[in-house]
Amino acid sequence: MAGNVRPRGTEAFEQVTPDRIRNVVLIGHAAAGKTTLVEALLAGTGAVSRAGRTEDGTTVCDHEDIEHKLGRSVSLAVASVAVEGVTGAVKVNFVDTPGHADFVGEVRAGLRAADAALFVVSAVDGVDGITRMLWEECASVGMPRAVVVTHLDQQRGDFDEALAICQRVFGEGVQPLYLPLLGDDEMPAGLIGLLSQKIFDSSSGTRVEREADPQHIELIETLRQSLIEGIIQESEDDTLLDRWLGGEEVGFDTLVEDLEKAVARGSFHPVLPVDALTGLGVPELVEVILRGFPSPLEHPLPTVTTPDGSPREAVECDPAAPLVAEVVKTTTDSFVGRVSVVRIFSGTLAQDMTVHVSGHFAQFAGSDRGHPDHDVDERVGAVSTILGGSLAPVTRGVAGDIVAVARLSRAETGDTLSAPSAPALMEPWVMPEPLLPTAVTARTSADEDKLSQGLGRLVAEDPTVRVEVNPDTRQMVVWSMGEAHLEVLLDRLRSKYNTEVDTQSVKVALRETFAKAASGHGRHVKQSGGHGQFAVADVEVEPLPEGSGFEFVDKVVGGAVPRQFIASVEKGVRAQMERGVGAGYPMVDLRVTLVGGKAHSVDSSDAAFQMAGSLALKEAAAAAGVALLEPIDDVRVVVDDEYVGTVMSDMSTRRGRVTGTTSVGNGRSEVAGEVPAIELTRYAIDLRSLAHGTGAFTREYVKHALMPQHQVEKVLAAAAG
Incomplete structure (x- = not known):
């Protein structure tokens, strides 16, 4: 395959038909050069000048201002170009996606929009875990893929090493179509075509096609045999492999035709070296896109x-x-x-x-x-x-x-x-669950009025955002994919919706209960002219098993507490339980028994006995001591096998209990455990570091359980001070 494309003006967009469309998503880790590659592709087709700018100076692959501050892409961007190929004009929609793990939701959106994928791999940095997982995701649905190796102009750029990594990580069907031709300075100066056995030399500044040099013949023949074998194995002609193994020469046109079909089916994945800054390899890549990648007519449609x-x-x-x-x-x-x-x-x-x-x-x-x-x-x-x-x-x-x-x-x-x-x-594409919670508050009263609307717009724009008001802590919590994602969200609130917010640590919804049984005496007596207030309530309180809730028992004898005020005592106890008695968290799993009290024929009232019930509970709590219950989550972590031990050890340091490990295939395992929610606040960030970006986890509430006493003391001290 050789590059021979001519640009078409935007008027071609008006006449486009489904068979003349190619939708291509670019995938790769941050700094692999995806955005620069799109700009090179557009420049190579004549759609824009170099540096990715249109004739009027508009930046073509412009994202949002935050991206320039962060130095990386943080959102999906589309750039379209009309190209005159061998068989006519084709509209190519390039979908550029972020490479940071926090923005995998944008990548999933790009996969839904596209019919084929270009995996961009740096010749310096190789393949990261996120890129590998996305390759497997594409493979599971049969999406056609090609690999572009970039950064060949950098000192540590090594095409052979990058190719070996891709073949090892991505698996079968990954074969080079071209090799970089190195100049006297060991920098890419052209391409070596393995199928055509031609040299495409750009060292003079002009692309010159010539026959292969003697020093390249042996290398070409070695790799060409492997390439041809890979193409023939994917051929729809079942006799072709036997004929080739029998010594029959396979024609160039036949190889190209079978190659194009294998790429379109997603069973063969060509690798091409591209220097985005000089445009080296761009024509060849464009031709792979035009002739190898499928049109929307050939791609499965959603239900x-x-x-x-x-x-x-x-x-x-x-x-x-x-x-x-x-x-x-x-x-x-x-x-x-x-x-x-x-x-x-x-x-x-x-x-x-x-x-x-x-x-x-x-x-x-x-x-x-x-x-x-x-x-x-x-x-x-x-x-x-x-x-x-x-x-x-x-x-x-x-x-x-x-x-x-x-x-x-x-x-x-x-x-x-x-x-x-x-x-x-x-059915929408699979949205990753946001797992990093951050509490936000409006900075000023003016911001308070705009906060809900601004957050609503962020949620409408980005399905990986969740906003909730925690009913227990009354905090407004923004759930994001990670620190970079959160930074982008806060910047959008500030710059697009003119809303300033402050962030706070997320409070975990703890519960209080009694450490042991105890008695309490509640006496509420006031006299200040006119009707006074008089009520006395004596209670016995005992903790119940987890999940039992609240029981109120009346064991008053002799009318010590008049019948009409029994419910008042219970109401006061319940109100105090909602407020908590130690750290301000709701109390649960208690049996409160009213055993006695006193009343006054004039000064007793509903309000007075509510206060007496509240005071009785507080006195009993002071005698028994407060125990705290913390939420426990079922956590499922999927990581590469080499990080299983690290994850299990880390789970233990978080006071977690590992409940099992299961192999999930492709060299990955699931670690299951029960971990206190208070230990998971920043787990989305920590796991990324532990597993070098290859880990993913889910969490689901299971129960509340007793918090260790040393942790209780910290919480109570913080509440008191």
Whole structure:
């Protein structure tokens, strides 16, 4: 395969059809060079000048300001280009995704929007755990993949080592199509084509094609045999392998045709060296995209139902079919308002048409995370092709395309757009659970008014965010994917929604109970002219087994406490239990027995006996001592086998109890345990360090259990001081 593409103007976007679309997502760890590669691809096709800028100076792969502050991409970005290939004009939608583990939700959205993936691997840093897991995820659904090796111009850049790592980590079907041709300074100066056996020399500044040099022949022949064998093994012609093994020469055109089919099926994964700064390898990569990657017509389509879950006809990648599309990203523009990036799976989406917006996140995720169900008809604004930081208006988007739609005020990321006459609901992609909690408070009263609205917009934009008000601690808690994700969220609140917040440590919902049985005497007597207040209540309190709740027993004899005030004592006890008696946490699992008391014919009242009941409970607690119950979570950690021991040891240091380990395949295991929730506040951050980014975990509340006394003393001291 040899690069021979010519750029087309944006007018080609108006005539695009599903067979002339390629949707490609770029995946790789942070600093692998994905964004720079997209800019090089656009520059190589003539869509933009170098440095990723359009003729008017707009940055094509522009993300948000926060990305420039952090020095990394933090959100999905789309850049489209029309290219004249061998068989005609093709629109390529490049979906650039973040490489940081905190933003894997954006990567999953990119996988849903795309039909093929480019895995970008640094020749310096190799493959990280997140990239490997995403490769396995793509493999599980048969998504076509190719590998681009970058950073070959850096001193430690080693293509051979990077190739060996990819073949070891990614498995079968990973083979190089080209090798870098090194110049006198040991920097890439061209490419060596293994199939064509040609040299593509760019050392003079102009790409020159020539026959292979004698010193390259042996290397070409060695790797070419392995490449041809890999292609033939994937050929649909069952006789080809036997013929080749029998010594028959296989024609170049046959090899290329079989290669393209194998790539499109997701069973063969070509590796290409690319120098994004000089454009070396870009034409070859573009041709792999045009000829090897499938169109939307060849990619499996998601299953849809009606919004109420009833069966519905299958989706067809046909512009004439009923509309079914999905919002893969939501953002807010200061001039346009809300902008939705939409992948169209079926039908046609045109400006000013009315669409049905359907969002039922809780139906699939098990919790709404702040996304209430909604079904509403809305009229779309402008439809545009996306050039990263700019939008090019078009009259419509067709099945298979990715476009931007303005002014869908109710649409959230993950929502389904469909024809109002045939409403549809598509199961959203798998959203990772946010596991890093942070309490936030508005900085000023003015911010207080804007906080709920700002957080609501963040939730609509990013399904990996969850916002909740803890009913026990009354803290507003933002759940994020990690520190970098949290930093981005707070910056968006500040810069986009003009809301300043302060962060606090998250309080864990503890419970209080009695350490042992005790008695309490509550006496409430006041006399200050007129009717006074008089009530005495004597109680016995004993702790109950976990989960028993609260029992109130009346054992008053002789009318010491009049019948009408028995309920008043219970009411006072319950109120004090809600407030707690030690650290201010609710009390649970108690039996309180009213055994006696005194009343006054004039001064006793409901309020007085409520106070007496409260005081009696507090005195009993002082005598018995307060025990604290802490929530225990069932924790499931999936890590590479080499980190199992580390995770188990760390779980023990968190006062956890390991309950088992299970192999889950692909060199990974699940470690299960029960861990106090108070020890898990920053576990999302700590696990990433422990397992070098390869770990993932889930947590679920199991029970409350007694907290060790030394921990109780710390909590009580903090509450007192």
